[in-house]
Amino acid sequence: MKKILRLISSVLILVVFAASDFWGVANAASVPPAQAAETIRADLVQAQLILVDDPKQSALLVGDTEAAYQTGLSDLIAASDPDSHQRVLSAFESLADSASRGDASTFASARAQAWTAIL
Secondary structure (H helix, E strand, C coil), rough: CHHHHHHHHHHHHHHHHHHHHHHHHHHCCCCHHHHHHHHHHHHHHHHHHHHHHHHHHHHHHHHHHHHHHHHHHHHHHHHHHHHHHHHHHHHHHHHHHHHHHCHHHHHHHHHHHHHHCCC
């Protein structure tokens, strides 16, 4: 069962990477903010789910998710609520650090910080 879940997780990550490379940054501007936020939330959940089995892959997904934030929501949030923007940036630093260390509890806390700041 674990092998199947790992395989599915790996396939989903590959699909996300392929889609992000295919559509690129130009498409990010056309994504509605609510959809961009939901994609960020879902990707961070996925990164958390794979953290224990594959911290390196989790860290890569966090990096891609931060890039999606920067291209899709960063300007909007920074303009409307600079404090929230700073909390998101801080959360991404914690996410990257905890992913590289395989620290699931710190990752979960930082993910919650990012998501509540985006809301």
